[in-house]
Amino acid sequence: MQAKSMWRSMPPDVQQQHGQDSEHFRKCLDYLREQSAGELEGIYGPDSMTWVLYREPVILLGGLRAILLQIAHPAVASGVSQNSNFRGDLLGRARRTYTAMYQLVFGGLREAMGAAKRVHSIHGRVYGSLPAGADPRGDGRYRANDPALLRWVLATLIDGAIVVFETFVRPLSLEEKRRYYQETRLAAAQFGLLPEQMPPTLEAFYAWYDEQLAGETLRVEDTALELASLLFNSPFTRGQLDELLTAGLLPERWRETYGLAWGTGEQRAWKLLKGTMRRAINLTPPTLRYVTAWHQAQLRLALARGERPTVMARVLNTLDSYVDVPFSIRPVAVKAPTDDKD
Structure with a gap:
């Protein structure tokens, strides 16, 4: 009933575009089924670079960087401002976002596909008009399932994962980066983009991405x-540490545009923080630091x-059955063997 009511409330042109987006997304789902690692392995599988990057909880430190970009x-700013409970439930929104992300990455195929469908459905309800003078393309409208907006949002996540991993964990080889980028074709399909709607190679991606960062389409407005x-x-990001982390990870132009402090003191603190965190992460045994979802x-x-x-x-899976363990997906049903001596 709610979906029908939402459909009736849409203007006719929005209904038409919504139908086209839905048909396009069905093609994306077909692509995911064909290219996924397997029913149990999920979209990417244990041999993927995507699992290597996203099993590190430190990847989440790139969240503020990605959102600011x-x-x-x-159009993204207007969509978030006009259609989201961003102001009233920032923590809840963040938790739902991260849960969906881990389901997309680490869930079995059915779970990952279900998460992709939910994200697409939510995006389908996000549309509206832009403030006067805020439209870089001239039609005065936006919708979250617009391929141009999906591509930009996904691009900030692709680049952000690489930047954060290399900053706090270890350098990635060019081959590892290329492998990871090719896997993001699957991430693109989860968002609603077919492979041909993304740059074909890592090098082409960064040529386009850097052009966007330096161009006129992006601009920080009120x-x-x-x-x-x-x-x-917010109650959980208030303080200088979050601003320092975000400033250190942002490109210079956007650090300045958002007014984040970056004087001599901040640069020294960033260098110390980065080195300390990297040493701590690499001294922590992998099984203790990887996320629950992995x-x-x-x-x-x-x-x-x-x-x-x-x-x-x-242990983590059992605990997640009783309390909401951070960075988890749905608990796995386990039948303990009778000869289990552990």
Whole structure:
């Protein structure tokens, strides 16, 4: 009933575009089914670079960076401002976003496809008119499933994952970056973009991405500045540390545009923070630092292969059955063997 009511409330031209977007998304789902690693492995699978990057919880530190770059596009900023509970439930929105992200990356195929459908459905309800003078293309309208906006949002996540991983974990080889970028064709399809709607290679992607960062389409206006202020003054991001982390990760132009401090003191603090975090991360055993979602995916695969899951995977999965463990997906159903002595 709610979906029908939403459909009836749409202007006729929006209804037509919504139908076209839905048909296009069905093609994306077909592509995902054909190219996925497997029913149990999910979209990417354990041998993917995507799992290598996203099993590191430090990747989440790029969240504020990505959002600031996303809302530098006036249409994205308007969509977030007009259609989101960003102001009233920032923490809840962040948790739902990260849960969906981990389902897309580490979920089995059915779970990942379900998450992609939910994201597309939510985006389908996000459309509206831009403030006067805020439209870089001239039609005065926006919709979240616009391929140009989807491509920009996804681009900030692709680049952000590489930047954060290399900053805090280790350098990536050119081959690893190329492998990761080719896997983002699957991420694009999850968003609603077919492979041909993305640059074909890592080098082509960065040529386009750098052009966007330096061009005139992106510009920080009042709406973006208001949203940025909310980001840095929420109950869980208030303080200089979040601003320092974001300033250190942002390109120089956008650090200055958002008014983030970057004097001698901030640069020294960033260098110290970056080095300390990198040492701490690399001294922490992988099984202790990887996100719960990765452990749950490993548990799912081990059970399917008739192998004994790790103790860490079982503990985290069991705990997630009782409390909402951060960075998790849905708990994996486990039937403990009768001869289990652990």
